[in-house]
Amino acid sequence: MISLEEIDQVVQSGPFEPSWDSLSHQVCPDWYRDAKFGIFIHWGVYSVPAFGSEWYSRNMYIQGNPCYDYHREYFGDQASLGYKDLIPLFTADRFDPASWLDLFQKAGAQYFFPVAEHHDGFQMYASTLSPYNSLEMGPRRDVLGELRAEAEKRGLHFCTSSHRAEHQFFFSHGKEFASDIPQEVPRDSLYWPAEPEPKDHFDLTSKPYPSKEFLEDWLSRTCELVRDYQPELLYFDWWIQHESFRPYLMRFLAYYYNLAAQEDRKVAVCYKQDALPFGSGIVEMERGGYGETQAFPWQMDTAIARNSWCYTQDLAYKTSKELLQNLVDVVAKNGNLLLNIGPKADGTIPEQDQDILTEIGEWLAVNGEAIYQSRPWRVSSDGPTEAQEGSFSDGKAPLYTNQDFRYTMREGLLYAIQLEPSGRTEELTLPSLAYDLKQPRILHARIRQVELLGESQLLSWSQDDQGLHLRLPACSKKQPRVLRLSF
Numbered sequence: 001m002i003s004l005e006e007i008d009q010v011v012q013s014g015p016f017e018p019s020w021d022s023l024s025h026q027v028c029p030d031w032y033r034d035a036k037f038g039i040f041i042h043w044g045v046y047s048v049p050a051f052g053s054e055w056y057s058r059n060m061y062i063q064g065n066p067c068y069d070y071h072r073e074y075f076g077d078q079a080s081l082g083y084k085d086l087i088p089l090f091t092a093d094r095f096d097p098a099s100w101l102d103l104f105q106k107a108g109a110q111y112f113f114p115v116a117e118h119h120d121g122f123q124m125y126a127s128t129l130s131p132y133n134s135l136e137m138g139p140r141r142d143v144l145g146e147l148r149a150e151a152e153k154r155g156l157h158f159c160t161s162s163h164r165a166e167h168q169f170f171f172s173h174g175k176e177f178a179s180d181i182p183q184e185v186p187r188d189s190l191y192w193p194a195e196p197e198p199k200d201h202f203d204l205t206s207k208p209y210p211s212k213e214f215l216e217d218w219l220s221r222t223c224e225l226v227r228d229y230q231p232e233l234l235y236f237d238w239w240i241q242h243e244s245f246r247p248y249l250m251r252f253l254a255y256y257y258n259l260a261a262q263e264d265r266k267v268a269v270c271y272k273q274d275a276l277p278f279g280s281g282i283v284e285m286e287r288g289g290y291g292e293t294q295a296f297p298w299q300m301d302t303a304i305a306r307n308s309w310c311y312t313q314d315l316a317y318k319t320s321k322e323l324l325q326n327l328v329d330v331v332a333k334n335g336n337l338l339l340n341i342g343p344k345a346d347g348t349i350p351e352q353d354q355d356i357l358t359e360i361g362e363w364l365a366v367n368g369e370a371i372y373q374s375r376p377w378r379v380s381s382d383g384p385t386e387a388q389e390g391s392f393s394d395g396k397a398p399l400y401t402n403q404d405f406r407y408t409m410r411e412g413l414l415y416a417i418q419l420e421p422s423g424r425t426e427e428l429t430l431p432s433l434a435y436d437l438k439q440p441r442i443l444h445a446r447i448r449q450v451e452l453l454g455e456s457q458l459l460s461w462s463q464d465d466q467g468l469h470l471r472l473p474a475c476s477k478k479q480p481r482v483l484r485l486s487f
Helices: 004-013 030-035 066-074 083-089 097-106 143-154 164-170 172-176 212-229 243-262 320-332 351-370
Strands: 037-041 111-117 160-162 233-236 268-271 282-286 298-303 335-341 375-382 405-410 413-418 426-430 449-452 460-464 467-472 481-486
Touching: 004 212, 004 243, 030 335, 097 143, 097 351, 111 143, 111 212, 111 233, 143 212, 160 212, 164 212, 212 233, 212 243, 298 320, 320 335, 320 351, 320 375, 320 405, 335 351, 351 405, 351 413, 351 481, 449 467, 467 481
Parallel strands: 037 111, 037 335, 111 160, 160 233, 233 268, 268 282, 282 298, 298 335
Antiparallel strands: 375 405, 405 413, 413 481, 426 467, 449 481, 460 467
């Protein structure tokens, strides 16, 4: 058990205080800036129906929603078989943490984020605060604990995420018709508190406010999570930007940062939509990114499919090429890519997810020196195409051309990464690499050598006041390819 008194003792112990001016001194860990690529995992009771998305628990109680009709057809009406009754079907009988991490490492990931608790309120770890957790119900295994133990064996960075804040209203629609959610939801119910859902999810002052009881429960759950599982990073979903969370959020951050400081661990929080003042954590861009290089570390979190974060039967998969283009574009702009997968309810990872991750890993095995431990160059790109800026901008793949390049630097070397090779022999010019001491160019250095990673043949190239002129050989794989430039 964890008490508010125990939490406040750590909060008051320092060195961090529950104030934004104090919390803004927490810096991004160096390992994170070097890692560049991680895996997100949405897996829970919502994986059982494998329909719609990870919001199934909410949508099955909304009349007229496809999940409402699907549930009635395949499971029964919501009064006789509600969301809580899916928990026994979440057996995870083929869940093997070692095989998961084998795949993540094969993909070239340096860290991973299994979801600890999603909006449905089911905890994927052992908790003293609710019986609705994976050790006491469903799998009857400490999922988070097993993954953390396996990560420690391998030196893989273990992180996790909390999506609890949205639980305040997630089951409220079940009160609108005859279902298993009563008008007065008891405190010990999975569905509690089921308050009315705000009309505008982005209204920072929407009513009703979460109750003091709910906010204290949120604080206790989140502190218990970081105390017992010691994640190196904690990711928060969007609802914590509501003004009611502000004092509790400051208390939590002081608790998390002080606890880590006592154990000489470097930790940070990933956040969206200015839920934290700038500089207090790592900025998240959900399903999107920036058009230009940013001065601060940030992260694009996106899914392997366009239409869901969890496994469903009709996933609209992206290609490994598109995801590699995402990775390269993000890293060139000082970001990291957090790529989500959704295991099936039995704990197996779908074959198509495995294939895509394997292809990403094969590319990184050859070209990883341009990604890992890299930093942005003076400009991020050459070429006509930029990724669309902003969150939720990955509805369609960017249409890159063979003239679109991204730049990274590492240990005195410059990398020019072609996003969309044509497959044919190409003659191209990179204008950002022009050499002319009489003009205020980006580059005032002579390039001495140009190499194509993964290829042994010499390249034909020249440099003048118009740019770096290249003759690139034909290639069979239309994945990004990397040029290493020495000075």
